[in-house]
Structures are given as structure tokens and as C-alpha cells.
Amino acid sequence: MRKALVFVLFTIVLFCGVTIGAYEFNFQQTIIPRVSVVGVELSGMTKEEAKIILEKEVEERGQKLILLGKEKDRQFFVKDLGVYYQIPETVETAWQLGRNEDFIGNYQNKIEILRHKKELPLKFDLDQIALEVLIASVAAETNNAPIEPKLELNKQGEVVFVQGKNGEVVDQEELVKRIESALGTLELLNVKIPTETKVVEKNEEEVALIKNRANELVKKELKLKTENFNKIIKGKEVVRLIGLNKESWDQEKIREISRQVGVELDREAQEARFEFKNERLADFSPDLDGIKVEQEALTKMIIQGLENNQEEIQIPIQKTLAKIKSGEINNLGIKEKLGTGTSTYLHSIAGRVHNVSLAASRINGVLVPPGEIFSFNKTLGDISAATGYESAYIIKDGRTVLGDGGGVCQVSTTLFRAVLSAGLPIVERHAHAYRVSYYEQDSKPGLDATVYDPTADLKFKNDTDNYLLIQTQADSTKYKLNIEIYGTGDSRTVTITTPKVFSSSPPPEDLYVDDPTLPKGSVKQIDWKAFGAKVAFDYLVEKNGEIIFKKTFYSNYQPWQAVYLRGTGG
Numbered sequence: 001m002r003k004a005l006v007f008v009l010f011t012i013v014l015f016c017g018v019t020i021g022a023y024e025f026n027f028q029q030t031i032i033p034r035v036s037v038v039g040v041e042l043s044g045m046t047k048e049e050a051k052i053i054l055e056k057e058v059e060e061r062g063q064k065l066i067l068l069g070k071e072k073d074r075q076f077f078v079k080d081l082g083v084y085y086q087i088p089e090t091v092e093t094a095w096q097l098g099r100n101e102d103f104i105g106n107y108q109n110k111i112e113i114l115r116h117k118k119e120l121p122l123k124f125d126l127d128q129i130a131l132e133v134l135i136a137s138v139a140a141e142t143n144n145a146p147i148e149p150k151l152e153l154n155k156q157g158e159v160v161f162v163q164g165k166n167g168e169v170v171d172q173e174e175l176v177k178r179i180e181s182a183l184g185t186l187e188l189l190n191v192k193i194p195t196e197t198k199v200v201e202k203n204e205e206e207v208a209l210i211k212n213r214a215n216e217l218v219k220k221e222l223k224l225k226t227e228n229f230n231k232i233i234k235g236k237e238v239v240r241l242i243g244l245n246k247e248s249w250d251q252e253k254i255r256e257i258s259r260q261v262g263v264e265l266d267r268e269a270q271e272a273r274f275e276f277k278n279e280r281l282a283d284f285s286p287d288l289d290g291i292k293v294e295q296e297a298l299t300k301m302i303i304q305g306l307e308n309n310q311e312e313i314q315i316p317i318q319k320t321l322a323k324i325k326s327g328e329i330n331n332l333g334i335k336e337k338l339g340t341g342t343s344t345y346l347h348s349i350a351g352r353v354h355n356v357s358l359a360a361s362r363i364n365g366v367l368v369p370p371g372e373i374f375s376f377n378k379t380l381g382d383i384s385a386a387t388g389y390e391s392a393y394i395i396k397d398g399r400t401v402l403g404d405g406g407g408v409c410q411v412s413t414t415l416f417r418a419v420l421s422a423g424l425p426i427v428e429r430h431a432h433a434y435r436v437s438y439y440e441q442d443s444k445p446g447l448d449a450t451v452y453d454p455t456a457d458l459k460f461k462n463d464t465d466n467y468l469l470i471q472t473q474a475d476s477t478k479y480k481l482n483i484e485i486y487g488t489g490d491s492r493t494v495t496i497t498t499p500k501v502f503s504s505s506p507p508p509e510d511l512y513v514d515d516p517t518l519p520k521g522s523v524k525q526i527d528w529k530a531f532g533a534k535v536a537f538d539y540l541v542e543k544n545g546e547i548i549f550k551k552t553f554y555s556n557y558q559p560w561q562a563v564y565l566r567g568t569g570g
Contacts, residue, residue: 031047034113037122093120171195222305267290337486338485339423341420355407371463373459383408424463425460428457435530435533535554
């Protein structure tokens with residue numbers, strides 16, 4: 001009996017061994033049984049065979065995405081989403097099943113897959129921006145936005161509740177999940193657009209409670225105040241702030257009040273400005289502390305004030321003290337002129353002349369503390385029509401075009417020359433893309449400095465022991481700009497070599513572009529030719545016979561093409 005049992009066990013072990021051996025032998029170079037990708041059985045296939053059949057499936061099933069809506073279906077091409085199916089990577093994942101662990105782990109995996117079929121998705125990459133655009137377009141076409149209820153006061157001052165209307169909007173997060181799942185399974189033809197109802201309508205009981213609360217608050221007044229500023233929230237505006245959903249108050253509307261207060265009150269600190277006149281320093285404009293409203297704190301205070309029946313709250317603000325005060329005039333160490341820069345801008349159009357004067361005024365009287373770096377862009381701030389600049393020619397995207405602030409570079413160029421004259425270290429300077437005639441009217445080429453926030457700035461450092469004063473005079477009748485830098489001399493001497501032109505290249509041939517918006521036969525020039533050139537000059541600053549610093553400034557001007565618009569219109 002015992003021998004028979006041993007024989008049976010031996011037979012079973014032998015059978016299992018033979019079976020496992022046969023299994024391993026048969027699927028040594030192929031994907032193991034009961035493995036599928038997007039519903040396609042890959043069992044027994046080599047990697048190449050699996051790759052070919054999956055490519056065919058993608059070609060047949062993976063070209064179009066159809067989103068099913070309640071009223072309208074929408075069709076998209078998968079390629080427009082930038083989808084790239086990673087077929088080799090997917091096949092590799094399928095092939096590694098039962099192979100990527102130790103012997104026991106692989107054996108367990110194979111048994112588990114034999115019991116429960118393994119279904120793998122297709123791996124893919126897609127353009128997330130394209131997907132976001134698709135989702136946004138579907139939402140825009142599908143959404144039936146709710147109409148929020150609101151409270152109003154009629155002509156008699158009575159509270160009126162205007163009922164809202166429920167809406168239905170696309171659940172965008174769920175739609176993204178469904179699209180990504182469909183892309184991974186190639187089930188692209190029946191993707192339902194998920195929507196959710198936005199409930200805003202109020203029942204009679206809710207309406208009654210809201211109206212009662214509004215009637216209690218309709219005579220409420222809350223004053224927001226700070227130095228030289230008052231704003232009163234009362235009546236209709238208080239009623240408008242009542243929350244009609246879960247919150248007691250509409251916090252977004254209250255935040256908007258705080259934002260508006262910030263718009264009216266916020267300001268940057270303004271340093272005192274001075275002018276050097278009659279061999280002495282004099283006040284030009286007083287200092288002004290900066291103010292910034294703490295908007296989030298104000299929002300909370302408004303809510304508390306309304307709830308606690310307060311009549312007045314103090315607007316919370318942060319003050320930024322001006323670094324340079326008017327009373328410090330005798331402590332600045334400004335005693336003499338250190339350097340001068342000049343330029344002319346004859347033949348400038350009216351907008352350019354205006355901009356030169358405006359930009360020059362914005363840096364006039366500015367003080368640069370010892371050890372600090374002056375930034376032209378930061379000092380000027382926003383250059384746009386909103387800050388007073390007019391349209392004139394600027395260099396943008398490789399062309400000369402009309403734009404706000406044309407002429408500002410006349411000021412940066414002139415300041416560059418003044419800084420060189422004063423013997424101060426230049427931290428950042430950029431030459432123009434091409435030779436601009438304005439900067440060579442009274443100068444050799446290579447002494448210009450272009451600015452364009454945020455990519456190109458003019459910066460210099462005050463490496464003296466005292467403050468520096470920038471003073472400008474723009475003469476719009478003589479088309480001349482003069483910039484002077486004042487401070488306290490320290491016996492430094494400056495040597496600037498004459499700019500040397502190393503090479504010159506002629507401009508391309510004139511370009512004529514047909515323009516149907518201009519009368520036929522008319523010609524309008526929009527860009528002007530200029531020779532290209534490579535220019536350099538040396539800048540050496542010494543003090544008591546020792547070199548403080550030296551630098552060579554290079555300018556690489558491109559040859560510039562004249563461009564004409566040729567009218568073809570009627």
C-alpha cells in the first residue's frame with residue numbers, strides 16, 4: 001500500500017514537472033496564455049507579432065473619438081489630441097508578465113493569469129493642452145449655466161427676491177477620466193459626456209428666510225475708513241452681499257469690495273526727489289510712503305462688521321516707508337556734477353518726441369543710494385498708453401513697427417553715455433538690433449543702449465560712498481536730450497576710446513509687400529534700411545593711478561532691410 005502511494009505521488013510530481021516544463025518551453029519566446037490588450041488576445045505571440053496586430057487595431061479603431069451628449073454628439077480626430085500610442089512599450093509589458101520576478105513569483109503570476117485573464121490597456125502619450133482645449137470647447141457648447149437668484153430693492157425700497165434657475169454643466173474632471181480610459185482601451189465611439197445639475201433654485205421656506213434677513217439689513221450702514229478715505233456700504237449694496245447659498249455672506253462680492261478699495265488706495269513708496277541748481281541741492285518733490293491694503297483681512301473685517309452691527313471699521317493697511325526723505329537733503333553727499341550724456345533726435349515724429357520727454361521726466365530727480373544697482377526698466381515702470389505713452393516706432397519681432405513707448409531708448413541711450421562719462425560700472429547693457437540713425441546724429445555708432453522689459457535692461461552700480469542724482473533736460477524744440485549725474489567726486493578718471501567699426505555689410509534689397517488696404521499705386525514705407533556693422537570701444541576707469549575696472553563694449557548690428565507697402569486696393 002505504501003509503495004503504491006509513493007508511486008502515485010511520484011507520478012503526480014512527474015506529470016506536473018513535465019507540464020510546467022512543456023509550458024515554459026512552449027512560451028519561452030512568446031507571450032504567456034490568457035493575456036490581452038484592448039480585447040486582443042496576444043497569447044503565444046512573439047513581440048513582433050503582437051506589435052503588428054496592435055498597430056492594425058489602432059489603425060482600425062483608434063482614429064476617431066465620439067462624445068455622446070444629450071442633445072448632440074461630437075466627433076474628434078485622435079491625432080488632433082497629439083495622441084501617440086506606445087505599442088512597443090505595451091507589448092513589452094505584456095511579454096514581461098510571468099517573467100519579471102523570481103521563479104516562485106513568476107509561477108504564481110502564471111497560475112493567477114490562467115485563473116483570471118489579464119487585460120492590459122494600451123500605453124499612450126497625449127498633448128495635455130490639446131485635451132484641455134477639447135474639454136473647454138465641449139463644456140462651452142454643452143453647458144447650460146445656472147441663473148443665480150438675487151436680491152434687489154424696488155423703487156419703493158422694498159426687498160424683492162428674484163428666483164434663479166437650475167443649470168446643467170459638464171463634469172470636466174470625469175470627462176477627462178473617460179477620454180483617457182477610452183484612449184487606453186480603444187473604446188472611442190461611445191464616450192458619454194458626464195454632466196451634473198447645479199441647483200440654485202430656492203424653495204418657499206428658503207425664500208422667506210432670505211427675505212426676512214434682507215429686510216433686517218436693508219437699513220444697515222458700514223463705513224470703511226482710513227486717513228483721507230471713506231467708503232460707505234449701505235442699503236442696496238448690503239443686501240447684494242447676502243449669501244443665497246450655503247454661506248451667510250457672498251464672500252466673493254465682499255472680496256471685490258476689498259479689491260476696489262485696494263485699487264483706490266494702493267501705491268508704491270515714492271522717494272524724495274531733488275535737483276542740483278545754482279551749485280547746490282534743492283528739493284524737487286517730497287517723499288511719499290507706500291500703502292497696500294490687506295485685502296483678505298479687510299474682507300474678514302467687513303463680514304464681522306456686518307454680523308456684529310458695527311457702524312465703522314478701520315481699513316487695515318501696510319505702510320512702506322520711503323527710503324529717502326525730503327529732510328535728508330544735507331546727508332546725501334551730492335556736491336558736484338560727475339558726468340553728462342547728450343543725444344539729439346531730429347526728425348522724430350510727434351509721438352516719439354512726447355515719449356522722450358515723458359520717459360526723461362520719470363527718471364529726473366531719482367537718487368541712487370551707495371552700493372545699489374539702478375535699473376532703468378524698474379525705475380520707469382509700465383510703458384504703455386495707460387501710463388501716458390504714445391505710439392511711435394519700436395523694434396519688435398525683427399521689424400520696426402508702431403508701438404507704445406517708441407523713443408524710450410533715446411533716454412536709455414543718453415543715460416548710458418552719462419554713466420560712462422561719470423566712470424560708473426555698467427552692470428547690463430544691450431545694443432540695438434540695427435543701427436538707428438537717431439543715435440548717430442551726434443555720436444559714433446556703438447554708444448546706444450536698448451531697453452525692452454523684461455528681456456533687455458540698462459543697469460549700473462553706484463560704487464561711490466555717496467548718493468547719486470540723475471537729472472534730465474529734454475528740449476522738444478531743439479530735439480536735444482541732456483542727462484547729468486551728480487554726486488561726490490573721488491578723483492577717478494575715465495578713458496573712452498573712439499568706437500571702431502570692424503566690419504560693415506550692406507542692407508538687403510528693398511522689400512515691397514502688396515497691401516489691399518492701401519489705394520492702388522500708393523507706397524508706404526514701414527521699415528528703413530541700415531548697414532550692418534560690428535563695433536567696439538574700450539572703457540577704462542582709474543583712481544589714483546590704479547585701474548578700478550575696464551571693459552570692452554561690443555555691438556553687432558544686423559544689416560536692415562527697407563520695407564514698403566504697395567497698395568493694391570480699389
